[in-house]
Amino acid sequence: MLFAQILVDGVLLGGLYGLMALGMALVWGVLNIVNLAHGAFIMLGGYVVYFLFVAGLDPFAALPIAMLALFALGYVIQRGLLNLIVRSALLNTLLFTFGLNVVLTYLAQLLFSADFRTINPSYAGANVTLAGVTVPLAWLAAFLVAVLLAGLLQLLLDRSRLGRAIRATAQNLDAARLYGVDPRQIYAVTFGIGAALAGTAGGLYGLVAQITPYIGATLTAKSFVIAIIGGLENPLLVILGGIVIGLAEALASLYLGPTYSDVISFGLLVLILVLRPARSLKLA
Amino acid sequence: MTKTMVLAGMMVVLAGASAFGADPPRSISLGASLQLTGQDANTGRYYRDAYNIAIDQINQAGGVKIAGKSIPIALKLLDNQSDTNLSVRQYVQLVTDDKVDFLLGPYASGATLPTSSIAEKYEIPMVEGGGASPQIFSRGYKFIFGTLPPADDYFASIIAMLGQLQPKAKTAALVAADDAFDVSVAKGTRKLLAEAGIEIVVDQTYAAKTTDFSSIMAQIKAKAPDIVLWGGLEPEVLNAIRQAKGLDTGAKLMMSFTVGVPTADFRQALGKDAEDAFGMTAWLPSPTLKDDWFGDAAQFAAAWKAKFGYDPDYHAAAGVAAVEALVKGIESADTLDRAKVRDAIAKSDFASLYARVRFNEGGQIVVPQIVIQIQNGEVTPIYTDHFITKPIFPVPPWGQRG
Numbered sequence: 020m021l022f023a024q025i026l027v028d029g030v031l032l033g034g035l036y037g038l039m040a041l042g043m044a045l046v047w048g049v050l051n052i053v054n055l056a057h058g059a060f061i062m063l064g065g066y067v068v069y070f071l072f073v074a075g076l077d078p079f080a081a082l083p084i085a086m087l088a089l090f091a092l093g094y095v096i097q098r099g100l101l102n103l104i105v106r107s108a109l110l111n112t113l114l115f116t117f118g119l120n121v122v123l124t125y126l127a128q129l130l131f132s133a134d135f136r137t138i139n140p141s142y143a144g145a146n147v148t149l150a151g152v153t154v155p156l157a158w159l160a161a162f163l164v165a166v167l168l169a170g171l172l173q174l175l176l177d178r179s180r181l182g183r184a185i186r187a188t189a190q191n192l193d194a195a196r197l198y199g200v201d202p203r204q205i206y207a208v209t210f211g212i213g214a215a216l217a218g219t220a221g222g223l224y225g226l227v228a229q230i231t232p233y234i235g236a237t238l239t240a241k242s243f244v245i246a247i248i249g250g251l252e253n254p255l256l257v258i259l260g261g262i263v264i265g266l267a268e269a270l271a272s273l274y275l276g277p278t279y280s281d282v283i284s285f286g287l288l289v290l291i292l293v294l295r296p297a298r299s300l301k302l303a
Numbered sequence: 304m305t306k307t308m309v310l311a312g313m314m315v316v317l318a319g320a321s322a323f324g325a326d327p328p329r330s331i332s333l334g335a336s337l338q339l340t341g342q343d344a345n346t347g348r349y350y351r352d353a354y355n356i357a358i359d360q361i362n363q364a365g366g367v368k369i370a371g372k373s374i375p376i377a378l379k380l381l382d383n384q385s386d387t388n389l390s391v392r393q394y395v396q397l398v399t400d401d402k403v404d405f406l407l408g409p410y411a412s413g414a415t416l417p418t419s420s421i422a423e424k425y426e427i428p429m430v431e432g433g434g435a436s437p438q439i440f441s442r443g444y445k446f447i448f449g450t451l452p453p454a455d456d457y458f459a460s461i462i463a464m465l466g467q468l469q470p471k472a473k474t475a476a477l478v479a480a481d482d483a484f485d486v487s488v489a490k491g492t493r494k495l496l497a498e499a500g501i502e503i504v505v506d507q508t509y510a511a512k513t514t515d516f517s518s519i520m521a522q523i524k525a526k527a528p529d530i531v532l533w534g535g536l537e538p539e540v541l542n543a544i545r546q547a548k549g550l551d552t553g554a555k556l557m558m559s560f561t562v563g564v565p566t567a568d569f570r571q572a573l574g575k576d577a578e579d580a581f582g583m584t585a586w587l588p589s590p591t592l593k594d595d596w597f598g599d600a601a602q603f604a605a606a607w608k609a610k611f612g613y614d615p616d617y618h619a620a621a622g623v624a625a626v627e628a629l630v631k632g633i634e635s636a637d638t639l640d641r642a643k644v645r646d647a648i649a650k651s652d653f654a655s656l657y658a659r660v661r662f663n664e665g666g667q668i669v670v671p672q673i674v675i676q677i678q679n680g681e682v683t684p685i686y687t688d689h690f691i692t693k694p695i696f697p698v699p700p701w702g703q704r705g
Contacts, residue, residue: 021525028517028550125340133344135541135572144548144576144701153524155549227549228514228542229572233342233385237512272518277509278481 020151025269031158033265035227037258038165039220039238040245041172042213048251049189049209050097050105055116057217057242058235059123064089064218065230066127069136078138078222079160085222086215093214098207105206120235127232138225161223165261168216169254176254185209244288263287328639331367333358333629334379334403336393336418338410341385342512345568346537346618347410350433352611353622354378354407360596360606361626367633376630379403387414394421404639405429405629410618411536412436412454412484413511419447428645430629432621436487440665446641448628448648448666450621450657452585454484455491457561458532460672461583462492462499464686465530465556468696472529472556476505478519478543479534485511488534488561496532504528511536516543520552529556537563541572548576548701556697557581565616565675565682578680578704579695583672586617586657587684594656596627603656617657624657624668631660 043057054060064085071081096119097105104111145156176182187195188205196202224230224238241264249260264284271283335354338347358376365373379401383390390409397403398421406422408415408431415434422429423444435451465472475496479489489508496503504526507519516539523531531554533543540563547553557579563569564582586592588604597603600620607615632648633639652661658670674686676694684691698704 021521024521024524024550025518028521032515032517128340128344133340133348135345135538135568137541137545137572139545139572139574139576144545146549146551148551153551155546157549227545229538229545231342231345231538233344237514268515269518272509272515273522277507277513277516277519280513280515281510 021273023150023152025273026266027152027154028158029266029269030262031154031162031265032227032269033262034162034165034258035158035220035223035261036241036245036265037249037261038161038168038216038223040242040249040261041165041169041254041257042216042220043239043242044246044249044251044257045172045216045254046210046213047246049185050206051109052101052105052112052116052210053109053243054213055113055239056119056123056235057116057213058237058239059120059127060089060093060214060217061221061224061238062127062230062232062235063092063123064221065138065225065234066131066136066221067218068222069138069225069230072138072140078140078226079164082164082219082222085218089218090211090215092211094207094211096214097210098203101210102203102206120239124232124235131232133231133233135229135231136225137229138222140226143226155227157226161226164219164223165258166255168219169258172212172216172254181208241284244284247288248291328369328374328404330375330377331405331633331639332377332379332401332403333405333407333626334381334394334397334401335407336381336383336390336397336409338385338414339380339382341383342538343385343410343536347385349616349618350407350410350622351380352607353432353615353619354380354626356607356610357596357623357626361630364596367630369633369637369639383409383414387417390414391417391421394418398425398427403427405633405641405644407431407622407625407629408433408449410434411482412439412487413482415439415447415449416483419444422446426645427641428629428632428648430625430632430648432618432623432625434484436483437665437667438483438487440663440667444666446645448625448651448662450624450628450660450668451617452670452672453491453667454487454561455494457488457534457583457672458492458559459495460674460686460688461532461559461581462495462501463688464674464690464694465501466499467690468694470529470556470697472501474504474526474528474530475501476507476523476526476528476531476554477503477534478505478507478509478523478531480511480513480536480539481508482511482536485534485536485561492532492534501530509535509539511539513539514542516546517550519543520547520550523547523554524550524552528554530554531558533558534561537566537569540564541569544573544576544580551701553701554698558698559583564677567614567616570677570680570682575704576701577677579677579698581674581676581685581694581698584617584675584682585670585672586620587673587675587682588615588620592656592658593654594627595653597623597656600656620657624655624660627653627655628660
């Protein structure tokens with residue numbers, strides 16, 4: 020029963036991890052920007068949902084608002100700032116997003132203080148027990164939202180005009196331009212979607228853990244690992260990558276001891292870089 | 304901060320005008336590197352505010368009396384961004400560049416352990432209220448003094464209380480982070496549990512700053528222990544409690560945490576889920592604790608709340624006691640000579656708003672922990688060596704609390 024419980028926990032949390040990584044993978048794949056401020060977007064999304072929750076809104080109803088707010092922020096940052104250097108060396112965008120992360124983190128401390136914030140509706144601790152395995156409903160809901168959003172993103176990329184333009188821009192910029200795609204617009208929209216997904220993940224994260232201005236760095240690192248494992252092409256594979264990490268951490272914690280869970284997730288990263296260098300080289 | 308500086312500046316001018324020779328000094332500078340931003344900023348602010356309120360209060364009362372003169376204190380604070388390595392460099396800077404006279408400590412054992420070596424190296428007394436690990440005081444250092452009681456005894460009063468309650472606790476889960484403070488807690492608690500005849504059925508250490516405790520919760524659930532004793536810093540404790548509830552895990556009788564339970568933040572972040580949690584504090588704002596500068600602990604708590612807008616906890620009181628111990632030491636040594644002040648601090652014995660301040664051989668204070676429990680949204684003192692309030696015991700299941 021212990022084993023089954025740990026598997027379920029790992030899968031559910033892994034889905035949320037996957038959602039965190041989704042926006043990072045999308046931006047990385049299309050814009051070739053490794054966004055080191057991704058975790059800061061997750062943090063900001065958490066605060067948006069937190070303040071709406073405190074104002075009386077249900078956290079799940081607040082998620083779309085967080086999505087819109089973060090989309091707008093991402094759009095403006097890409098359109099107004101990042102676009103200026105998007106085609107320069109990778110190091111420049113790394114430096115820029117690193118700086119952005121510092122600015123957002125410390126702004127958050129100035130505005131929101133370092134207090135621990137939790138999104139704690141009455142049902143946050145609710146659970147159901149199925150065949151001896153306890154399933155926390157908040158985690159299950161977060162998992163379902165993650166899968167749903169990944170599916171929607173997949174649909175958007177495959178079926179819609181916007182999605183085709185995004186994929187075209189990623190594959191061949193010149194050809195896309197010839198077909199009338201405005202890359203500045205597409206980049207900004209893509210970055211906005213990435214930020215919106217991060218914001219949603221932040222709201223859900225506030226349901227299972229607490230939000231402080233400083234949660235960003237760890238979550239960026241986790242998203243990075245998952246984006247590498249899950250790949251940058253397929254949203255549902257990113258969720259799967261999250262589940263792999265969730266399971267690996269849960270099992271490491273059970274069999275090796277809880278101090279080893281980071282060793283395992285970063286160890287997996289190294290392993291994949293070694294075993295599939297071709298793919299990871301293409302990514303970087 | 305600015306107010307302190309201006310006040311201190313004015314006093315420096317005043318003192319300068321009245322002083323004739325080079326001796327005594329015009330002001331006394333105290334230096335500290337604190338977690339004002341970063342992961343630990345939430346608790347770091349207690350020390351920032353404690354050092355400031357104590358120094359303001361002492362300056363308003365005329366400052367430090369040396370050789371018949373009243374000398375104001377100036378405070379030099381640096382922000383170490385919750386980075387221990389940076390903190391070490393900043394203490395070197397405080398000593399070598401800023402040339403402060405004495406040092407106050409940072410927050411938490413992890414940062415105090417290496418920074419106290421700077422104090423020792425430069426032979427400057429450091430009084431700290433943020434590090435409880437006995438490792439800090441077991442290295443034969445002469446210049447470090449601490450106002451938090453030893454970490455290995457944190458659970459002593461809880462375990463003593465359990466001995467007097469029915470039903471008797473027979474099995475325990477002991478979970479602790481791998482930081483300096485909690486490693487000491489776990490080590491001391493294993494011994495205390497063995498002496499009390501309570502069997503440890505789950506004994507887990509996790510990496511500090513972990514956010515996911517689901518595997519630990521699953522193991523606790525599988526073993527169903529009577530009690531859970533948890534040593535971790537506040538962010539970890541908050542996650543642990545929420546996840547315990549979500550996974551419907553817990554102890555049959557009670558759960559207790561080393562850190563977090565007495566803070567206002569704990570109740571605010573957890574709401575109803577904070578109910579019935581056991582914890583401990585070395586300090587409660589009781590009017591029986593008399594103080595030379597603040598009157599008593601209750602008046603101190605009121606002044607703190609009025610000034611900073613939140614309630615002080617034991618971190619705050621321990622921080623103020625650190626400043627007071629330093630000031631008392633300087634006054635009784637009647638000089639700024641560091642070695643003489645060090646000897647005077649070692650002989651400290653005075654009543655303060657925090658506790659009676661006396662240091663043991665290693666330089667650490669010894670005060671008993673008061674067992675507390677959250678009852679109806681209030682921090683309620685339960686037990687010291689006798690029961691103060693009736694505990695809610697055994698603690699009801701998650702859904703029925705509060």
